[in-house]
Amino acid sequence: MSPEDRRLRNHLRARARQLGARQDKYGSLEIYHIIQECAYEHWHRMLFARFLAENGLLIEPESGVAISLDECKELAEGEGLDLWTLASRFAQKMLPQIFRPDDPVLRITFAHEHQLKLENELGGLETDIFTAGDALGWVYQFWQAKRKKEVNDSGIKIGADELPAVTQLFTEPYMVEFLIHNTLGAWHFEGWPKKASELKILDPCCGSGHFLVAILYHLVPILMIEEGISAQEACEKVLEENLFGLEIDERCTQIAAFALAFAAWTYPGADGYRKLPKLQIACSGIAPNTRLI
Structure with a gap:
């Protein structure tokens, strides 16, 4: 395990304790709470990004200009990322009170199949939902x-x-x-x-x-x-x-x-x-x- 991974693990363990995870006699922590927290944080970040984009409010931080999902997709491809990963990062920078920059759960990368399922769920929602x-x-x-x-x-x-x-x-x-x-x-x-x-x-x-x-x-x-x-x-x-x-x-x-x-x-x-x-x-x-x- 690299020093960076070790630091992330320690931060995740500390976050899990804050959420109420119990530790057994062998030192292992329950993971239910941290899984729930991670799922919520990533889903909210993606969801809020879609709300912002569909209302002309998703801001590209360097230019300070609102961009569409199509424009965000082009930027993402240029950086070797998928659309929702980059859109979520932009939303996170716009909402520092909601998504803490140092939150360890946002440093976790989902398995590809789970990330793809979330993206399909979000992408399949009608545009009208986000303007209601x-x-x-x-x-x-x-x-x-x-x-x-x-x-x-x-x-x-x-x-x-x-x-x-x-x-x-x-x-x-x-x-x-x-x-x-x-x-x-x-x-x-x-x-x-x-x-x-x-x-x-x-x-x-x-x-x-x-x-x-x-x-x-x-x-x-x-x-x-x-x-x-x-x-x-x-x-x-x-x-x-x-x-x-x-x-x-x-x-x-x-x-x-x-x-x-x-x-x-x-x-x-x-x-x-x-x-x-x-x-x-x-x-x-x-x-x-x-x-x-």
Whole structure:
């Protein structure tokens, strides 16, 4: 084993312990958690790259110019890479808060057959999916569907590993709008608070960020009128000062953070991709291997 491989192994072992992997008496660690983490990280990176590309937001870092998937494929061929590997790297550089540059799982290379299967799955999705307003909200729901059924059918006690799957529930857009109109909308109509900038909105179970994104779309035009600022300035002000989210599953916070960034970049008149303020979304988590019910 080379020194570089040894360092990577040590980093992966440390990451596995953080995720709750147990070690047996021979020093071997469970690999379930690190496998799940690796799968999520690679899939999200590829998926977010497709969302960015289909909306004219995938940025080639050296030129700072948005490129299409066809253009990305040409660049990839020139570097001896496949399309999704290069597109994923570009997406990672655009989203440093979501994909940590030093994350060891992103240094793992999938077996060719597994990588090809992921690429075929992603490439086979219709373009319309990536321009639909609620598409990101369904990502986590579909990912967890099989696991949720397994846990519910097993009858086991619910713990840290099972809780995210069995408690996830996608909120339909009409429900989100109804709740926002009858809270935020009602308060604003009644004159409270005096300024929208005074609002601090926390979603303690933010999931994939559906409520946070919807609130951004409601607050931005209000701030534009109240403060006489541009759409871009209002988007960034809302992200920095108004919206906060917590979630027990770190993988969900990735989707929520991307959904908010994506909404800010695609907001009409906000001038597309640019560096955004730090997103106020965090994983509250639960202790690994904890049994709750």
